[in-house]
Amino acid sequence: MTSAPIAVALDAPDLETAAHWASVVTPHVSTVKVGLELYLRYGPEVIASVRGASGVQVFLDLKLHDIPNTVAGAARAVARLRPAILTVHAAGGPAMIRAAVEALPDTRIAAVTVLTSLSAADLHGIGLEGSPDDAVRRLATLAVGAGAQALVCSPREVAAVRAEVGPDITLITPGVRPAGSATQDQARVATPERALADGADLLVIGRPITGAADPGAAAAGIAAALRRALTSTGRDA
Numbered sequence: 001m002t003s004a005p006i007a008v009a010l011d012a013p014d015l016e017t018a019a020h021w022a023s024v025v026t027p028h029v030s031t032v033k034v035g036l037e038l039y040l041r042y043g044p045e046v047i048a049s050v051r052g053a054s055g056v057q058v059f060l061d062l063k064l065h066d067i068p069n070t071v072a073g074a075a076r077a078v079a080r081l082r083p084a085i086l087t088v089h090a091a092g093g094p095a096m097i098r099a100a101v102e103a104l105p106d107t108r109i110a111a112v113t114v115l116t117s118l119s120a121a122d123l124h125g126i127g128l129e130g131s132p133d134d135a136v137r138r139l140a141t142l143a144v145g146a147g148a149q150a151l152v153c154s155p156r157e158v159a160a161v162r163a164e165v166g167p168d169i170t171l172i173t174p175g176v177r178p179a180g181s182a183t184q185d186q187a188r189v190a191t192p193e194r195a196l197a198d199g200a201d202l203l204v205i206g207r208p209i210t211g212a213a214d215p216g217a218a219a220a221g222i223a224a225a226l227r228r229a230l231t232s233t234g235r236d237a
């Protein structure tokens with residue numbers, strides 16, 4: 001049985017908890033995601049702890065955003081950790097994205113378009129006119145033109161982004177909530193089944209799994225629902 005295209009966000013307060021979550025979800029999911037909370041607290045050692053013996057794919061979600069030279073240096077600094085995916089902010093511009101891509105040829109550079117926590121009103125508040133959909137598509141096109149092999153967007157925009165960038169770019173969607181789950185600080189959300197049907201390749205799911213009484217069972221349940229959805233649409237399960 002292949003593991004489900006889910007990256008579990010290991011946003012844990014300590015290394016033991018993160019390693020425990022990783023060990024119980026890795027039988028069911030393809031990827032674990034290390035973000036700022038864990039990486040800034042523990043540094044590079046966190047990667048080996050969550051990768052464990054399973055060799056699960058590690059997604060390093062550092063959302064780099066700086067001048068091109070600094071981002072290239074930061075990307076080179078994590079090369080020895082062999083992340084499968086590293087994030088940068090698309091708003092850093094094409095030269096910055098290209099610098100990351102060239103610095104880390106063996107890692108998929110994923111450009112974050114518009115954070116899934118931002119609503120249309122939030123975008124207006126920071127001076128970005130137009131809908132989130134427009135901003136996401138604009139940044140997606142820019143990032144792919146600069147060499148990004150993957151994009152991060154919400155499941156609400158994933159169909160439009162897929163239509164814009166074609167089949168070869170990996171589309172990653174946080175803001176995924178099983179039906180009936182709390183949205184918490186996420187503004188643009190959809191269910192796992194919807195995200196997949198609309199063209200997402202990898203679903204980022206954190207608290208609906210890690211906040212469950214049994215994170216392993218929660219991951220297994222969402223993975224099984226996704227497999228059913230994939231089978232019913234004739235995609236690989």
Ligand SMILES: O=c1ccn([C@@H]2O[C@H](COP(=O)(O)O)[C@@H](O)[C@H]2O)c(=O)[nH]1
Nearest residue numbers: 009035114115116174175204205206207
């Ligand atoms: O636009 C973005 C980019 C990254 N994230 C990250 O994904 C997870 C989501 O966790 P949940 O608990 O499922 O909300 C988290 O690590 C974020 O840093 C995002 O949410 N939105």
